[in-house]
Amino acid sequence: MTQDFSKDKPIYAQLVDRICGDVLKGYLKPGEKLPSVREYAIESGVNVNTVQRVYKELEAMEMTETKRGQGTFITTNEERIGQLREEMMTQLATQFLTMIDSLGFTKEEMIEVLKKGG
Amino acid sequence: MTQDFSKDKPIYAQLVDRICGDVLKGYLKPGEKLPSVREYAIESGVNVNTVQRVYKELEAMEMTETKRGQGTFITTNEERIGQLREEMMTQLATQFLTMIDSLGFTKEEMIEVLKKGG
DNA sequence: ATTAGTGTACTATGTCAATAGTACACTAAT
DNA sequence: ATTAGTGTACTATTGACATAGTACACTAAT
Incomplete structure (x- = not known):
């Protein structure tokens, strides 16, 4: 499903903001698993690499923990x-x-x- | 004089903000003449076209009035x-x-x- | 050992915004 | 008519972003 993104900001940044917001609002709980990069890419209508960058940034700010082979999870x-x-x-x-x-x-x-x- | 610009915003936008601020603060008075595009370009260490874009945007928002061959002035x-x-x-x-x-x-x-x- | 599911890495390509360089056009003064 | 000062238009370059394809690496389940 292609979603609507604003043009004044890169897509990856908008996705980071969205997930951050969902975590801070409590929509995403600690320990909860995020969709795989491939799933999320299809859902959002963007490329796998774009999602990868999103997950990378989220992990860099320690909002998520990524486990290779298992998935990406909201930090506990x-x-x-x-x-x-x-x-x-x-x-x-x-x-x-x-x-x-x-x-x-x-x-x-x-x-x-x-x-x-x- | 090369000035310091932030990297997270285009130079032209920063210049627009600066001039807007100077007008709203009263540092630049109605009717006052702005430097020519070339002067301002040299002062700021940017290209003529960048300044032109700044003046274009300022005129579009009716903050200035541009008179070809004469210069750009703060609106009266x-x-x-x-x-x-x-x-x-x-x-x-x-x-x-x-x-x-x-x-x-x-x-x-x-x-x-x-x-x-x- | 194999398989399916996960994240990761690399290279190439296309697009667009921002900037730069250069040449052109108008105005006023002489 | 010329000159100096002004804004304007056109083209090229650069870099960031997004995309695409492909290959690799790790984990868990079988």
Whole structure:
């Protein structure tokens, strides 16, 4: 099933984000097995190598553990998941603050807009 | 003067952001003339076409007015600048909210992090 | 030992965005 | 008409990304 991907970001990055989100939201539980690279490639309508890159990045950030011949699994280290959650939040916040500053907005007015939105 | 550009974003986009910020902050006044594409290219250590693209985008968003043979000027339409300010804020906010949602964070916890940071 | 299922590695190819180099076109002043 | 200064258009190059095909390596089950 070919899925819809945004053009402003590489597919592998979007898949990484999606899986990260599913883990942080609890949709994917610690220890749970992800689809094989081939399965996921077909599901998403992308190439095996693209999925491989996704799994590689996820493992590099210790969000998953890959066992050759067996598959790729969400890490059972729940503390690590918590760490990642913190790291990603502060990183997102920092980037956002830098961006709004360079565009001439203040943190306070931006927070107001955020409260109203979504 | 070769300047420092981030690698995670195209140079032209960074220059657009910078000029937008300078306008919104009031560092660049309505009617003020920007450097010529060649001047700016040399100053920034980039190619003429990169600057041209920057000026093109700025004109497309009606932040500047380009007069062939004369130069590129900040728009004298101050209302338009105010509009752009609003548009950019809501757009930034929307993108940010979408991003944090897809990564599994709530708006409220993110706002807390923002308040502490920066 | 064989098989099926898994991840991994390597090379080649195509596409597109970003950038660069160069030549052209318009405007104002002389 | 010429010149200097401006924006514009065209083509080429580079690199990142995605794809494709193929081969390899490990694991578990039989």
